[in-house]
Amino acid sequence: MTEAVPTVVSQAVPAKGRGHKQKSKRRRNDNVMGYLFISPWLIAFLAFTLIPIIASFVLAFTNYDVLNPTWKWVGLQNFERMFTADPRYIKSVKATFYYVFAAIPLRLAFALAVAMLLNTPRRMVSSYRAAYYAPSIVGGSVAVAVMWRQIFGTDGLINAILGTNVAWLGNPNTAIWTLIILAVWQFGSPMLIFLAGLKQIPREFYEAAGIDGANGWQQFWHITLPLLTPIIFFNLVMQLISGFMVFTQAFIITGGAPLDTTLFYALYLYQRAFVSLQMGYASAMAWILLAIVAIMTALVFRSSSYWVFYGSQEE
Amino acid sequence: MRSRLSVLAMLLVVAALVLSACAPAVAPAGAPAASDAGATVDTTAAESTGGEPIELRVAWWGSQNRHDRTIAVIQQFEELHPDVKITYEFSSWDDYWTLLTTEAAGGNLPDVMQQDYARLEEWVSRGLLSPMDEYAADGTINLADVSESALSGGRLDGKLYGVNLGTNSMVVVIDADKLAEAGLEAPALDWTFADLEALATALHEKLGIWGFSGGLSNEQLWKNLFLSQGEWVYNEDGTALGYENDQSLIDYMTMVKRMQDAGVTMTREQEIAETGSSVEQNKIVTGEAAMTYIWSNQIVAVATAAGEGRNFILVPMPRPEGGASANYLKPSQFFSITSQAKHPKEAAMFIDFFTNSVDANKVLMAERGVPVSSVVRDALGPLLDVPQKQMFDYIGEVEPTVSKLPPPDVAGHANLITNVYWPVVWDPFLFGQQSAEEAASALREQGNAVLAESAQ
Numbered sequence: 001m002t003e004a005v006p007t008v009v010s011q012a013v014p015a016k017g018r019g020h021k022q023k024s025k026r027r028r029n030d031n032v033m034g035y036l037f038i039s040p041w042l043i044a045f046l047a048f049t050l051i052p053i054i055a056s057f058v059l060a061f062t063n064y065d066v067l068n069p070t071w072k073w074v075g076l077q078n079f080e081r082m083f084t085a086d087p088r089y090i091k092s093v094k095a096t097f098y099y100v101f102a103a104i105p106l107r108l109a110f111a112l113a114v115a116m117l118l119n120t121p122r123r124m125v126s127s128y129r130a131a132y133y134a135p136s137i138v139g140g141s142v143a144v145a146v147m148w149r150q151i152f153g154t155d156g157l158i159n160a161i162l163g164t165n166v167a168w169l170g171n172p173n174t175a176i177w178t179l180i181i182l183a184v185w186q187f188g189s190p191m192l193i194f195l196a197g198l199k200q201i202p203r204e205f206y207e208a209a210g211i212d213g214a215n216g217w218q219q220f221w222h223i224t225l226p227l228l229t230p231i232i233f234f235n236l237v238m239q240l241i242s243g244f245m246v247f248t249q250a251f252i253i254t255g256g257a258p259l260d261t262t263l264f265y266a267l268y269l270y271q272r273a274f275v276s277l278q279m280g281y282a283s284a285m286a287w288i289l290l291a292i293v294a295i296m297t298a299l300v301f302r303s304s305s306y307w308v309f310y311g312s313q314e315e
Numbered sequence: 316m317r318s319r320l321s322v323l324a325m326l327l328v329v330a331a332l333v334l335s336a337c338a339p340a341v342a343p344a345g346a347p348a349a350s351d352a353g354a355t356v357d358t359t360a361a362e363s364t365g366g367e368p369i370e371l372r373v374a375w376w377g378s379q380n381r382h383d384r385t386i387a388v389i390q391q392f393e394e395l396h397p398d399v400k401i402t403y404e405f406s407s408w409d410d411y412w413t414l415l416t417t418e419a420a421g422g423n424l425p426d427v428m429q430q431d432y433a434r435l436e437e438w439v440s441r442g443l444l445s446p447m448d449e450y451a452a453d454g455t456i457n458l459a460d461v462s463e464s465a466l467s468g469g470r471l472d473g474k475l476y477g478v479n480l481g482t483n484s485m486v487v488v489i490d491a492d493k494l495a496e497a498g499l500e501a502p503a504l505d506w507t508f509a510d511l512e513a514l515a516t517a518l519h520e521k522l523g524i525w526g527f528s529g530g531l532s533n534e535q536l537w538k539n540l541f542l543s544q545g546e547w548v549y550n551e552d553g554t555a556l557g558y559e560n561d562q563s564l565i566d567y568m569t570m571v572k573r574m575q576d577a578g579v580t581m582t583r584e585q586e587i588a589e590t591g592s593s594v595e596q597n598k599i600v601t602g603e604a605a606m607t608y609i610w611s612n613q614i615v616a617v618a619t620a621a622g623e624g625r626n627f628i629l630v631p632m633p634r635p636e637g638g639a640s641a642n643y644l645k646p647s648q649f650f651s652i653t654s655q656a657k658h659p660k661e662a663a664m665f666i667d668f669f670t671n672s673v674d675a676n677k678v679l680m681a682e683r684g685v686p687v688s689s690v691v692r693d694a695l696g697p698l699l700d701v702p703q704k705q706m707f708d709y710i711g712e713v714e715p716t717v718s719k720l721p722p723p724d725v726a727g728h729a730n731l732i733t734n735v736y737w738p739v740v741w742d743p744f745l746f747g748q749q750s751a752e753e754a755a756s757a758l759r760e761q762g763n764a765v766l767a768e769s770a771q
Binding site: 066067068087088091152153154167168169170171172175254257258259260263271274275276277278 | 413416417419420437438441443582583584585586587588589729730733734737738739742743746748
């Protein structure tokens with residue numbers, strides 16, 4: 001995607017520079033036709049993305065509550081309240097960071113481990129790949145969340161196997177881990193990207209290292225991992241963004257309970273918007289979430305110069 | 316090719332004109348004939364008139380059982396009124412309110428909506444419901460066989476905003492066989508919390524099961540507690556809590572924690588981890604608990620799920636020492652006409668049909684609670700099976716002693732329950748992070764703040 005943009009621009013610029021009257025007229029017609037062709041997308045983008053975004057920004061400064069037609073400007077009051085007078089908000093931020101910092105590294109590590117296994121030349125390896133990818137196709141769905149609730153329920157599978165009678169979902173120490181395990185289990189898409197990255201590492205490196213007497217572990221640390229850092233970086237950014245927006249799993253499996261330990265940001269936002277009907281406050285929360293994700297992503301980008309290794313830099 | 320197309324177009328235009336001209340003649344003839352052919356012609360004609368047949372929209376929440384019964388009644392109504400076509404929306408309780416608030420914001424509410432006593436005031440205060448007195452006065456909605464006590468829940472400021480679809484009251488269900496097995500007696504109708512704790516503990520100790528299923532921290536019991544003391548949880552304008560003294564709440568909370576710690580009832584931890592929340596999955600159904608509490612209309616679902624050969628005893632809710640009845644007769648749900656209704660008159664006719672038609676109620680079979688019309692109740696009497704008969708009898712039994720119907724929940728209720736009642740009051744208490752005194756004063760401080768803000 002990012003590579004395609006410059007090519008388009010470089011073709012467009014000289015055409016404009018020529019400046020023939022007739023040509024520019026035809027160009028304008030072409031443009032109209034072009035916009036017409038993409039109009040379904042444009043209309044949908046305006047109606048379902050841009051206008052709601054603007055509306056939510058405006059609402060963030062009001063006390064709009066859906067049912068009541070009279071609402072007024074409250075300035076920065078919504079934002080002020082979040083950080084000074086809403087203990088549940090602070091809890092939700094904490095729960096979300098806990099989840100992101102626990103689930104994302106684990107998921108990436110697990111994805112890499114499975115990708116390494118599936119990178120070995122074996123019979124049937126492509127069917128294994130398909131099989132291991134499957135959980136992430138169904139992962140975000142309601143059905144899996146419902147299943148997870150059954151598995152970790154008091155009379156669920158886990159208790160049956162362990163012979164225990166633990167309320168995994170009701171205990172404040174374990175409830176969030178059921179969600180983290182679910183996140184780790186959905187390792188499919190980073191795994192696929194890791195697999196593609198692994199395939200690009202030239203075999204000669206391993207052969208040379210093998211001749212020099214490096215064992216498998218050393219090869220992993222000194223060849224695989226450094227050459228894979230751009231892929232890890234990409235996966236980290238993508239997973240970080242989606243991690244902060246986690247909703248479905250918590251909504252269905254724990255509903256934020258117990259003691260708000262699984263009250264993720266998006267879930268609390270939903271409660272404020274659709275249970276308490278404080279749409280203005282919820283909109284303000286959404287914009288803060290955007291800021292948090294932007295800052296976290298920026299930090300990862302900033303840090304990348306210290307640990308991400310691009311092959312071309314060294315040459 | 317081209318000429319053939321224009322011929323086709325002309326034929327269509329002619330057909331449309333002819334059919335629409337026929338419509339008034341066909342419609343009355345088609346309905347009583349009721350043959351398949353007649354019905355088809357009728358529909359076609361009606362549709363082509365462009366707006367002649369009225370489209371009435373109806374929405375409700377409930378279980379699959381309720382959906383099936385309600386749709387069958389809608390079909391009965393459509394057969395009687397071929398000029399009305401009813402489209403319907405139904406969903407579960409949670410989705411229903413998300414859907415309907417979205418529709419309200421978009422100015423797209425159905426004509427008839429099922430309403431809940433807890434939300435009625437909020438919806439009326441926002442101008443989303445129309446009063447029905449006009450239709451009650453001209454007889455479109457016939458309320459001659461309905462007692463005023465059954466109707467009063469739907470009145471606000473003297474105007475009727477909801478017609479009660481059935482009467483309910485909360486009830487403690489006791490497994491009669493478990494009680495006999497433990498050699499214990501059923502409690503008196505005016506039993507207290509102390510009696511509840513003693514009976515549940517005895518059942519637990521003798522049988523090794525939960526004496527009481529759980530749910531004792533539910534906000535419904537908080538309300539019952541103060542109702543029984545002649546108070547109410549909210550003040551009149553909904554800006555603060557309505558009771559002065561926290562002591563009875565502290566005592567009650569301490570009792571619930573004691574029962575949970577002793578294993579007599581499910582702990583909060585176990586309640587949260589419960590895999591199912593529907594009444595069919597109640598622990599009394601599976602025989603893991605000897606007592607539970609439900610709304611009286613749910614006894615049918617409980618008995619059905621429990622299966623043949625099970626016996627249940629229904630007793631009123633327990634009360635604090637020296638209190639009055641902790642029960643009241645609740646309108647289970649209403650039908651309301653929304654202020655965005657396009658056909659309020661037909662909406663009123665539909666509500667009348669639901670309330671007074673014996674045929675319709677033979678299909679509904681009191682699934683929404685004991686019907687409000689005495690004529691309907693009498694007609695259903697001989698048709699009832701055991702759990703339904705128990706429900707009718709229970710309502711009759713508690714009716715003379717119940718406390719007055721408390722006012723509907725205030726505007727800040729949902730906000731208070733989600734943001735204060737559970738996360739700040741009960742959960743930290745039951746998980747041992749704060750004392751009952753701290754919990755009760757947290758409810759007072761933060762609850763008052765939320766209520767004051769929501770009431771603005």
